[in-house]
Amino acid sequence: CAVCLGRHRHLIECRATQTWDRKHKAFSERVYKALFAKDGHCICAKQQWEEGCTEHHDSKHLCSGCRATSHGAQKCPCTQK
Numbered sequence: 001c002a003v004c005l006g007r008h009r010h011l012i013e014c015r016a017t018q019t020w021d022r023k024h025k026a027f028s029e030r031v032y033k034a035l036f037a038k039d040g041h042c043i044c045a046k047q048q049w050e051e052g053c054t055e056h057h058d059s060k061h062l063c064s065g066c067r068a069t070s071h072g073a074q075k076c077p078c079t080q081k
Helices: none
Strands: 028-031 034-037
Touching: none
Parallel strands: none
Antiparallel strands: 028 034
């Protein structure tokens, strides 16, 4: 999940306020299936996939779990293994 970083199945509209392990506040949220940082910054949802995104909108290429620009949620060190 791009919001809570958990590997369990749930709806795309995850409303978690913390990561799956409850160690961190959730950095992102879903708004009508779009992905946003809590500060309102739009995040590329495709970047969160294992293969990432090849589109040229780098300002949206943030990890939805920790805000890093080097990876997406699937490769985040905070993601449930």
